[in-house]
Amino acid sequence: MTPLDHDLRRERDFHDLCRTTLHRMADGAAERVVTGEDVSASGADAEALGYRLRSHAKELREEPPGPMFFGRLDHTDGRSHHIGRRRIGAHPAEPPLVVDWRAPVARAFYQARRDDPRGVAVRRRFGWAPYSEGDSADLTGLEDEHLALPAPAPGTAPGAERGAAPEAALGDGAGADRVPDARRGAGAASGPGAACETGTATGGLLAAEIERPRVGPMRDIAATIQPEQDDLVRAPLSASLCVQGAPGTGKTAVGLHRAAYLLYTHPRRVQRGGLLILGPNRAFLAYVSEVLPALGERDVRQTTVDEEIARTVGHEPRAEDTDAAAAVKHDARMAAVLHRALYARVAPPAGELAVPDGAYRWRVPADELAALVAEVRAEAPPYLVGRERLRSRVVRALRARAERRAGPVGAAWERRAGRSRPVAALLDACWPRATPEQVLAEVLADPRDPVLTGAERAAIRWARPPRSYRSARWTAADLVLLDELAAALERPAGYGHIVVDEAQDLSPMQCRAVARRTAASGSLTVLGDLAQGTAPWAARDWREQLAHLGRPDARVTALTAGYRVPGAVVELANRLLAALPVDVPPARSVRRDGEVTVRAVDVLETAVVDAVRAALAREGSVGVVVADAAYGRTREVLAAAGVPAGHPGEVAADAPRVTVVPAGLAKGLEYDHVILAEPATVAGGDPRGLSRLYVALTRAVSRLDVLHARPLPPELRAE
Secondary structure, X not given: OOHHHHHHHHHHHHHHHHXXXXXXXXXXXXXXXXXXXXXXXXXXXXXXXXXHHHHHHHHHHOOOOOOOOOEEEEEOOOOEEEEEOOOEOOOOOOOOOEEEOOOHHHHHHHHOEOOEOOOEEEEEEEEEOOOOOOOHHHEEEEEEEEOOOOOOOOOOOOOHHHOOOHHHOOOXXXXXXXXXXXXXXXXXXXXXXXXXXXXXEOOHHXXXXXXXXXXXXXXXXXXXXXXXXXXXXXXXXXXOEEEEEOOOOOHHHHHHHHHHHHHHHOHHHHHHHOEEEEEOOHHHHHHHOOHHHHOOOOOOEEEEHHHHHHHHHOOOOOOOOOHHHHHHHOOOHHHHHHHXXXXXXXXXXXXXXXXXXXXXXXXXXXXXXXXXXXXXXXXXXXXXXXXXXXXXXXXXHHHHHHHHHHOOOOHHHHHHHHHOHHHHHHHHHHOOOOOHHHHHHHHHHOOOOOOOOHHHHHHHOOOOOOOOHHHOOOOHHHHHHHHHHHHHHOOOOOEEEEEEOOHHHOOHHXXXXXXXXXXXXXXXXXXXXXXXXXXXXXXXXXXXXXXXXXXXXXXXXXXXXEOXXXXXXXXXXXXXXXXXXXXXXXXXXXXXXXXXXXXXXOXXXXXXXXXXXXXXXXXXXXXXXXXXXXXXXXXXXXXXXXXXXXXXXXXXXXXXXXXXXXXXXXXXXXXXXEEEEOHHHHHOOOOOHHHHHHHHHOOEEEEEEEEEOOXXXXXXOOO
16 A cells, blocks of 8 residues: 555545544534523523524534545644534534634635745645545545645756656646546546646646536535635625626635635624625526535525515515616616605794693794704704604703793603694604605606606606505516615614625616615625626726725725636637726636537527537536527427426526526526527627627536527627
8 A cells, every 4th residue: 555545544534533523513512402401590591592502503413415624734833734614623622623614724725835835834635526425435536735845956847856747746836646536527636737826726636626517506615715715705804895706716606705704703793793695696596505504604694686675675576667767767866866855855844833731832933943854854864763853852842941931841741742743743744754665656656856857757757657656566676766765764774794796787776775784884795797797787897886885995806817617718708808898807717628619500499409419428517508588499499309408596406407598697607518509699789798698608617619590799700
């Protein structure tokens, strides 16, 4: 048995020990739930302690099956740490068998390199069989990077001083010893990795993990986080970030891993305020739904902006806007229109206030009341807060008169005065009650605000106003306006941290809705790619978008090194960038693999079926991306050919390998083999059509087959 084979056997034995320890941790947590009932000082303490113990026991009991660790650090001082997705230890006070990837000591696993080893002598990566559920026999390979060795002599192949084979080199001069993996896709030592953005490199196991076929939901990247990604993941809680990420750079994974990191590092602060994940659509959320649970974080709300708004306002969309009406309603000017419509209800009193009190009648003159209304109005509080603030100041004026005449009055007298009919009548006249639905119905029934042009007012005006705002049929854009009004009436509580993905497609009014959901001391992680903006109001500049999100000074970081999309696919997609109305750096891939085929065909439907069958003969998932209008017909054609096809976001274990994807829902999804049918139809000729085509082209992680019966868009034609 070679030394490397001996290492592999020892690591398998250690893995079995870790798995046994994890089972004991789960049993111990369940036992503490029972015994914890007898150690609390009060009922409230018992409830709080019980909730915490039950949550911990549930978390361990529902731990997803999988390898206990993916890496190991051997430090120059003799210490050694295995790195995994969660801490595994026999006792909380004892050194753990496995360190959580988010722990400070684990950062060196992602950041150490030959010129900055950070006290690491050897970094070891482990290769696991695909879809392993944690059987130690699935540990099929390991790879060591010797970071503390002296630099090799000039002209010496990396690793040659130890007799390592040249194909085991890591490209940055770090030596690599490997146990080769006999299983394809399981971390096979298939040659040197490609250079990363930071100048380090991906070794065989790391490259194989990144390039592993995409079947089922999105996986976590805890084992493959790159240094520039790690910097973003571990950014402070107080920092709001904007990540401009080219296709395949891992921006979505960065956002989800940052959420997991913040929950680990600041559990009380983040859980107290709450953490919210906002995605572009349900298909995207289904695709990424397993990432946080795999990292041990299950109680995180994941939804879309529209669904979050609908939940808050208590309505569902029951009508549709015209394109012109939707464009006006999503415009930032509508915030001022609604604000003026709401506060137009505030008016000075028509006369004095007289409040009877036994034999006395306390009077406040109209000019003093008008000054109170103007004073509160100038403070610009939320509308309902302003109403109660006016009530309080009117009562204060009455109390001053009563105390001058009859001496001090108590709190009971103030409550009586505040609830008296004359005071209530004054408030209803000067600061009347209002609901979001009532105000919006008045605006849409007869829009008059001069900030809108005549054509814009006509676009949003109801053709047939309902009898009452209670029977109104609201559109999705109307719900955004209702949310704006609800916040103007009463400021909502915010989340401690929000991760918003595909943020370039949010309208200014949707951005304001997100900003309102961020607590004053909270922060945002904004993810997106300006080149992938496909909405009519898609952002063209991050600074403007961040201003709408309430974080104009957030740091903007561009990720350009792609780990998912092969270089051949990126090169084709980059041809479109010059024609897009945004200024973004071109994407580049660290992968030199991948296949791209562009074919003119006579009968598109027949060619699509043949391409799908050919793709099914190879490993991995297959996505057929078509124009939205062709979605139904494409499914019918595949069904008639005997090819089962799933829906976007369908990630169940028994889901078909083939998915038909409307181009409008393709954002954020990925497939091993993508068949793009008729690029000219996907582009469609509208102003954002080329951005939609750019999204469609960059969904492939291994192979891209472009089929067209019509001429290609000029930007895609070969020079």
